[in-house]
Amino acid sequence: MKVAVLGAGAIGAYVGAALHRAGADVHLVARGPHLAAMRRDGVRVLSPRGDFTARAHATDDPGEIGPVDFVFLGLKANSYAACGPLIEPLLHDSTAVVAAQNGIPWWYFHRHGGPYDGLRIESVDPDGAVSAVLAPERAVGCVVYAATELEGPGVVRHLEGTRFSVGEPDRSVSTRCLALSEAMQAGGLKCPVEPALRNDIWLKLLGNISFNPISALARATMRQMCLHGGTRQVIETMMRETLAVAATLGCEVGVSIERRLAGAEKVGDHRTSTLQDLERGKPLELDVLLTAVVELAEITGVEVPTLRTVHAISDLLALRSAA
Missing domain, CATH: 1.10.1040.10 (N-(1-d-carboxylethyl)-l-norvaline Dehydrogenase; domain 2)
Structure with a gap:
């Protein structure tokens, strides 16, 4: 499994480190001193569950990575519309985008069913700008119940919680969700597939x-x-x-x-x-x-x-x- 973490901050680097520990081919996209530290020393995770270091590939150029199976978005939702140039090199026909965001996601009514099926929420997808970059059919929902913080460049402090619930917009239990869940669990995280995400x-x-x-x-x-x-x-x-x-x-x-x-x-x-x-x-x-x-x-x-x-x-x- 090839995974790119776009926005490898506290949560993104933590997930990337866990997946790397489980044997996934992980690539971390970041910038500044944090990127320099990860390139030099890897990602250091300090956790009550045990400290570890993951020496995953880190870069500021997604073009170095190429298409992946999963893009894990660690960016704030208000930057999604502008991430097109970063995410485009990472996509192939079946690449899934896992958005670890708070709040109402841009894909909320995609395959929702009922009277609101397909409705676009203007405040989270203004003029369809996010959907144009992140096609809703690529979306795998993710709700994060983990608390992490950057203690310093390249150092993630895991405070509590390891659950990352995932699910499809259409409520199906898909092959891609099951594969992601298995990889996350192999890395020491809880990752239930939730039809009612x-x-x-x-x-x-x-x-x-x-x-x-x-x-x-x-x-x-x-x-x-x-x-x-x-x-x-x-x-x-x-x-x-x-x-x-x-x-x-x-x-x-x-x-x-x-x-x-x-x-x-x-x-x-x-x-x-x-x-x-x-x-x-x-x-x-x-x-x-x-x-x-x-x-x-x-x-x-x-x-x-x-x-x-x-x-x-x-x-x-x-x-x-x-x-």
């Missing part, structure tokens, strides 16, 4: 859609948001509105809001990725987390007043931080 998407989104924007607006950690009565109530309301949209689209999360809040509180003084991006002056990834759900609420006729309010304020924050 959209349920997993909404489960993870339940936290991202609420904690991420509020953390950026309040400059607060997970613990601080949960312990403050006002923000906790806002987050709970955002979750309820999100569940209402999910239910209208036929998805069930299967976890209570109280359980989700209790789990978040246990995380402690963790800063969400959105807050970290704000502090580092990076673009805020809000479209796939919040804007998309507001758009889906409009499409399905679900009232989401709190989501709309937080979206409006967060959107202004994103515009001001990008100025």
